[in-house]
Amino acid sequence: MFSLTQGLRRALQTRPAAPSTAFGTRRRTWEQTADRVARVAGALAALGIKRGDRVAILALNSDRYFELMYALPWIGAVMVPLNTRLAAPEIEYILEDSGAVGLFIDAAMAHHLSALEGRMAAVREVIWLDDISSPDGMLHYEDLTAYDMADDLGAANDETAGLFYTGGTTGRSKGVMLSHANLVVNAMNAVAGMGFDSDTAYIHSGAMFHLADGASTFGVTLVGGRHAFVPRFEPVEVLQTIAGEKVTHAQFVPTMINMMVNHPRFGEFDISTLKLVLYGASPMPEGVLRKAIEVMAHVGMIHGYGMTEAAPIVTLLPARYTTLSGPYAGRLKSCGQAALTCEVKVVDANREEVPRGTAGELAIRGPNIMKGYWNKPDETAAVLENGWYYSGDGATMDKEGFVFIVDRLKDMIITGGENVYSAEVENAISLIPGVGEVAVIGVPDERWGERVHAIIVPKPGTNLTADLVLAHCREQIAGYKCPRSVDFRNEPLPLSGAGKVLKRELREPYWKGYTKAVN
Secondary structure, three states, X not given: OOOHHHHHHXXXXXXXXXXXXXXXXXXXXXXXXXXXHHHHHHHHHHOOOOXXXXXXXXXXXXXXXXXXXXXXXXXXXXXXXXXXXXXXXXXXXXXXHHOOOEEEEOHHHOOHHHHHOOOOOOOOEEEEOOOOOOOOOOEEHHHHOOOOOOOOOOOOOOOEEEEEEEOOOOOOOEEEEEEHHHHHHHHHHHXXXXXXXXXXXEEEOOOOOOHHHHHHHHHHHHOOOEEEEOOOOOHHHHHHHHHHOOOOEEEEOHHHHHHHHOOOOHHHOOOOOOOEEEEEOOOOOHHHHHHHHHHOOOOEEEEEEEOHHHOOEEEEEOHHHOXXXXXXXXXXXXXXXEOOOOEEEEEOXXXXXXXXXXXXXXXXXXXXXXXXXXXXHHHHHHHEEOOEEEEEXXXXXXXXXXXXXXXXXXXXXXXXXXXXXXXXXXXXXXXXXXXXXXXXXXXXXXXOEEEEEEEEEEOOOOOOOHHHHHHHHHHHOOHHHOOOEEEEOXXXXXXOOOOOEOXXXXXXXXXXXXXXXXX
């Protein structure tokens, strides 16, 4: 039986007195954590939250967030982690689409409450997830820990454990339904790929709403390791926590690594316990890798590739290949070989497998693949066929099964580790009076990998400015989705015979000199 809560029960059984979580000055053991999880679950049940109900979490990283990721499945409820960088209209849409009956929120996100007032029709309970006192009339998370312990209801296997929202090519986020089995299987992939064991100390420096962190969350718990939390990524706080908590494993995007290794205070901290870093979302720029090897020579670096629909791990590139010299140097541009529970293949437009070395679309199969998109049967059918998930990523695979991502068939940009679907940004910009046509593309950026770039054809007689466009976008969409640069042009956007904007043609001038059209 695959159940998320089984990992917590195993940690309790095998290491009850061992440390489980560290957040600020707060420390707990697995026995204490399991007790709190069961009590919070009992409180949620008493509040009327039942099996299958969706409950949203809008908060920065913390030990309480971690406990919720077990308390909800303990009673068979479905977690809905929300991206903390979303704008209020995006949060409203997800709450409505998911039908969330509860919302956990912390002080850092509380500014959204006024904008959401009267717009959360299904939400019956809003619960405060912070150390400071809760607003008048709002339950505090710690109040929940005084309730009687609930029995683990045994939600497992194909039951939905979480709805994880990802951007959509139509401009609307899609809720990816992941089962208990999906998440447990990928926790096992994380254990095998990253070498987690009971001596592991893992730092949650990436956002916990991201499944990239989730695989490690569930994996480290499964082996009874230890979790250290920082609210959000900040180079000095992360380095302090690695040193203070004797962290052994971490996960970063290349942008984070760049910010740390080039920070003027980097040398002040003893990070000798750090053994392994998983990096993902984009390849490691050569300059960043050289610096990382220079100052963190003792740390192994693994490249991971995946997506929400795969819960998320698909391929892993072992640390021995993260090198700029020697016989393995050519593997650095690869995202690795299939994870233990995955099969991968490259297919043509007819979904027929192509010869090794031929470019096509990457398809993935395994027990980690999602159940489908929440309430979106047509979009589910478009990407799932005969057990295979068709990723929309252009790739090649060599004779030894190493995968190389070469293009993005879906209209998506990855900037600083975050996925941005062009349609979301285009929809926001098109609401501006005076915009005739708009196309949003990803262009190379040394710091972020890619940056969001808008190309706008204004209507005749209008006076649009980049500042106006950016100010409008900040009100409508998350900050990381907003364009960092804008070009205005007088000629119409290039179109295909079917009337689609030829984005490859628009991207071409920006990507000259690069070996592939994504970064």
